[in-house]
Amino acid sequence: MSQQGYVAAPPYSQAQPGMGGYQGGFGPGTTQPLYGHYGGPPQAFNAPPTGMMKSTAAGLPPPPVSSHYSQNVHNGDHPQRYAAPPAASAAYGQPPQSSYNSMIPQAPPTAQQVTNQMSAMNLGNYAPRPMHPPTSTVPQQHFQAPPPPAMGQPQMPPSPQSPQMPPQMSPPQSPPASMPMAGPPMPGSPIAGQPMAGPPMAGPPMAGQQMAGPPMAGQQMAGPPMAGMGRPFPGPPPPGAGGFQQPAPGAAGPTGYPQQPGQFGGQHMAGPQPGMPGAFPSGPGAMAGPPQKKLDPDSIPSITQVIEDDKVKQGGQVFTTNIRGQVPPLVTTDFTVQDQGNASPRFIRCTTYSLPCTADLAKQCQVPLAAIIKPFANLPKNETSLYVVNHGETGPIRCNRCKAYMCPFMQFIDGGRRYQCGFCNCVNEVPVFYFQHLDHMGRRVDFYERPELSLGSYECLATLDYCKNNKAPNPPAYIFMIDVSYNNIKSGLVKLICDELKTLLEKLPREEGAESSAIKVGFVTYNKVLHFYNVKSALAQPQMMVVSDTAEMFVPLLDGFLVNYQDSKAVIYNLLDQIPDMFADTNESETVFAPVIQAGVEALKAAECSGKLFIFQSSMPTAEAPGKLKNRDDKKLINTDKEKTLFQPQKGVYEQLVKDCVASGCCVDLFLFPSQYVDLATMANVPCHTGGSVYKYNNFQVETDGEHFLRDLRKDIQKNIGFDAIMRVRTSTGFRATEFFGGIYMNNTTDIEMAAVDCDKAVTVEFKHDDALSEETGAMMQCALLYTTISGQRRLRIHNLSLNCSSQLLDLYKSCETDSLINFFAKSAYRAILNQPIKNVREILINQTAHMLACYRKNCASPSAASQLILPDAMKVFPVYMNSLMKTAPLVGNTELSTDDRAHQRLSVTAMGVEDTQLLLYPRLIPLHNMDVGSEALPAPVRCSEERLTDAGMFLLENGHSLFLWLGQACSPDLIQSIFNLPSLAHLQGNMAALPELDNPLSKKVQSIISGLLEKRPNSMKLQIVRQRDKPEILFRQFLVEDKGLYAGASYMDFLCYVHREIRQLLT
């Protein structure tokens, strides 16, 4: 997998050869300097092209109005007649269709879409209002009044650099909220804050407020966001680094943004000291002023509100995928998907659903163009699982030239005898057996009978050509490899695992309708040596074979090692009963690790199957063997240029193991039970490149952590999963996939190899232009995943998605999805820290945030005062996520944080989908003390800030990995009694692993909320109970992501101010 400089935006300057994006020659720019994508030639903000964008909502044809094929309007009602039709003569051709798009009805976007996406968030209190006439009845006059002359603020001219909004552009129906974020002190002046969503959004009183100035170290900022860094955010990179630098007085402007003092510079910055126009950004001296009063936190954009609004608007509704470039509901909203030609957002989400037409535009806005693909995503019960198509011996039908598979983007022409590929435009002959006539709309008459013609996602049986060695695969195998060294025996872990397996193996995944699972199972125990077990059904007793030569690992038995569980149940039971006793007296504390993986790979190879290893290990492998590790944890490296080495895996043996595993379809799941540093960065390297998971239970104790671990194990074993997978993302001409993030391995620049891929694993793919995109045809992508099913069938899973293209950046910003953006940023930043100092990565994150928002402001928002913070509606909470991301352990250099924990989080995020990163970066904080116990609904979460906690309150906080029950000091005894069956909070013991099940409505409701959450999330979470102001509360507080970070990092408010300052600098 390529590891290169942080590339959150493309190095567009590079020539990008290659036909249609499928040839070689566009490998990652490994020679790029750091900051590569900011190091290009200076880019000024260009005025956007004038004129109105075209109607963009074209998409798939709507269902036919007549005919008996129209069943598809009912979810799940597709006819399932997929038998290949008889070969037909091609003599009955209808008039050829000239191009795919000629038949696509152009439907204008709905007014609702436009207005929703148009509404922008303005923060500011005195600036002129947008130029376009507001339709709202909200009075505007206060905003249009010039600031009081007494303030020493020159009157704000309409932004000369900002273009006028095209007059055709309809104004938002609901006015943008305007919040007094950046205004100068205006004692006594009337404020007309426009309510955005209820009273909290109204502007707070401004008297005496001095928030306009950017936060500076030790002043407006509650403290320096980075401990020990003396500045709120890292300073400019060293001269010559080619970076996107913060302008400094007297210095040359940042690359690409030559400073233009005298236009906006400073005058409208409304610094804390009236009468100091131009003071900003001349350094801390200028910022000295009276202490800031706190702004009303309700006045800044809220994630919980955005989530709630989307639920109200789209919750419970059906999302049909028949419109190109349609932005789906948020991941936090429950909705039903009906596939009508584009893949469900459960499978693919994008950072924006309207790509900029040109590379220049993309470069200008720096909004990453990426898709987050979760090819195996679980579907809710009320959605139809994917249809499986069989094209017989010829195999899947695909374009001769680009190899894209048959899909709704293929245009049948010439009376149905030929089809034009939507990806490369090649005209292909329709195979004789596949011929079908076209109807009067130019659509095949079997359109609704063939999933590949009408659906965004489907599966197709693969022929032997798609199988290793042209041989049909065997069903996969699961191998359980248990570390039986002293610690694991003593802690009771080995017994716990063995006991659990007896019931868990009954629940191995199986094909729908199958009586039992086809997955084979095998067992290994190990410490310094490996023990293989023969559990052949014919045996009365299992047999053990020991391999002590770990340098040349081999599997001592073939027959009887991997067996069908149902057949060998008795022997396996016997074995699982015996294992804990066999090693009960062990003194062996050393373990091997790489040879264990090697053994698994060899076993799968010998059995000619793919599969998964479940490795349960508690220590760093220190025994003399390949892959032996030593403690290389060094806190002195933190905040130095060498900090990245803490995240880099040890090379050599483990690199080779990744290759071996991927080549044999061997996925590795690692369950770690460490009591100290284990070099997780290296140990997790194989799991993280083979589609596996790494679970970590620090200082494991059966009593308090046992259930938590078993929940993970159960979920993991039962997951919907595919093996020996290879994925390819094809795109229509003009753009292509260039960067890939996930639990994947890449041997070349296009094939995404995954030893396995389960329902929770996502691959994030970044796209770049190599030509102009057309507004008319849009942009299409097809993700094709070739894999082996749990029963050993080779299949293709195809997901198709069409996006809009526009020469107006406004369209891009309107169609952005913040949750997807932050997924991309998290993954790219976490990869970047492998190669760059964390400080640089953080800087790039801030700069790119400011740049994206400044570009919107410059090119898309109506002219207004520089002091207003104007955020695109679809990205208005982006700064919250970004700030939270920068406070995550991998991006915070602090010696208090465990190196292994940081490495663990870095690697886990790499394979996360959008839901998971959203929740991780903005935990749910749910008040439980005042909920309606009779209601089925989950209480509405509140913002993740200490200010939302109440002394008499009880709150649940979860982020998909941690789960806290927080109890205020003044919790009523009744509440404590109901939940804990204790007379008061003081009686509560520290490490309670679960709440007692009590027979009262509150207890039952809390239990059901917790179990509901545990059920829903991919991972188990250990419930931690914390009392207000107890020492462990500090663990809880780090998840209050709107507050100042525990170890480092600004509060949301301070961050927003800081970003605002950066934006203003960019705009000058």
Ligand SMILES: [Zn+2]
């Ligand atoms: Zn093609």
